[in-house]
Amino acid sequence: MKLDILVISAHPDDMELSCAGTVLKEIANGKKVGAVDLTAGELGTRGSGELRLQEAEESSKILGLSCRHNLGMKDCFFKNDEDHIRLLLLYIRKYQPDIVLANAISDRHPDHGRAAKFIADACFYSGLRKIETSDAGKEQMAWRPKAIYHYVQDYFIKPDFVVDVTAHVDQKMEAIKAFSSQFYDPNSKDPESPLTSKHFFDYLKGRMADMGRYIQADYGEGFTLSRPAEVEYLSDLK
Numbered sequence: 001m002k003l004d005i006l007v008i009s010a011h012p013d014d015m016e017l018s019c020a021g022t023v024l025k026e027i028a029n030g031k032k033v034g035a036v037d038l039t040a041g042e043l044g045t046r047g048s049g050e051l052r053l054q055e056a057e058e059s060s061k062i063l064g065l066s067c068r069h070n071l072g073m074k075d076c077f078f079k080n081d082e083d084h085i086r087l088l089l090l091y092i093r094k095y096q097p098d099i100v101l102a103n104a105i106s107d108r109h110p111d112h113g114r115a116a117k118f119i120a121d122a123c124f125y126s127g128l129r130k131i132e133t134s135d136a137g138k139e140q141m142a143w144r145p146k147a148i149y150h151y152v153q154d155y156f157i158k159p160d161f162v163v164d165v166t167a168h169v170d171q172k173m174e175a176i177k178a179f180s181s182q183f184y185d186p187n188s189k190d191p192e193s194p195l196t197s198k199h200f201f202d203y204l205k206g207r208m209a210d211m212g213r214y215i216q217a218d219y220g221e222g223f224t225l226s227r228p229a230e231v232e233y234l235s236d237l238k
Contacts, residue, residue, distance in 0.1 A: 003066060004031040006097035006145075008088070010078075010115035011041035012056040012070065013179045017204065019101055019151040020063060020172040021165025022221050027064050028168070034067040035060070036091050038115060039075040045193035047181030049075070059178035062171065067095070076111060080118040085125055088118075089133050092126040093140040100145045104153040105224060108194075112153055120148055120226055149223040152211070154194075159222025160229075162211050166218040169208065173201065 005026055007015045015023065015035055023033050037056065042049030053070060060068045071087055078084055092100075102119040103112040125131055127144025134140060152159060165172065177183070184198045194200070205219070212220035215238070231237060 001032070001066065001095065003034045003095040003097045005033045005099045005101060006092070006095055007033065007035045007101040008038070008103075008115075008119045009035065010038050010103050010109075010111040011044070011075070012037045012039075012052045013041065013059075013176070013182060014103060014112070014153065015101070015151075016059055016063075016172070016176045016179065018104070018153050019221050019223075020175050021168045021208070021219070022101070022151075022163045022223075023063055023065075024168040024171055024175075025163065025165055032066045033063075034095055034097075035065055035069070036088070037068070037070045038073045038078055038088075038118075039111075040070055040072065041075055043075040044182065046188070046190045046196065047179075051181055052179070055179040055181065059175045062175040062178060078111075078114075078118070080114065080121060084118070085122045086131075086133060088122040089126050089131065090135055090140070092123060092145070093133060093143045094135055096141075096143045098146045100148045101223075102148055102150050104155070104157060105150050105226075106155065106157070108154040116150055123148055147229070148226045150226065152207075152222040152224070156207075157222070157224055159211060159214065160225045162215045162217075162220040162222045164212065164215060164217040164219070165208065165221050166212065169205070169219050173204075176201075176204070 040049030103115040129142040208219040
């Protein structure tokens with residue numbers, strides 16, 4: 001199955017918190033979108049890796065993803081080395097996405113910036129035919145995505161472009177809330193974190209509203225480019 005878009009993230013909830021509105025919009029437009037999570041987020045303040053996988057499965061149904069995989073890399077300790085890159089290459093070559101959405105280039109959680117570089121490197125190496133990989137005993141064809149776009153996460157980064165996600169905000173919030181162990185629960189005895197504030201969802205909507213302001217939309221999601229984008233005509237830019 002070839003995908004139009006593959007979202008590759010360090011943790012299972014990164015996509016939902018940052019670019020789920022864009023994912024929903026693209027799926028509504030007929031695009032096939034899948035996801036690959038590098039880790040299970042097992043070192044998160046609340047919940048467990050096993051629970052996070054269950055929450056990711058529920059969220060995937062809400063989003064309507066064509067597929068989702070977890071690579072089982074170590075949360076906080078995955079490396080940008082040959083073994084890890086080869087594991088990710090299997091999925092880039094398997095699904096041959098035209099576009100990859102990846103973690104923010106810099107963020108509060110060190111995994112996010114490290115994943116951004118790791119994913120970009122893997123996308124490049126995936127296009128080198130002399131790096132051989134096989135899936136179920138069948139040799140894979142080299143494949144390099146046409147574009148990598150980095151979504152904005154916790155830290156504010158001025159976006160290079162913004163997607164209007166106004167029509168998909170409610171469903172995005174539903175997908176985020178599938179990760180219920182992460183968020184505010186007045187009865188929980190687990191430690192507090194930035195995500196457990198009762199105002200966290202207000203912050204998320206505020207960020208989307210701020211991004212939307214750039215394009216005169218109620219809500220938006222921002223992205224940065226890893227390299228300049230090709231434009232045929234100036235009128236292609238809104």
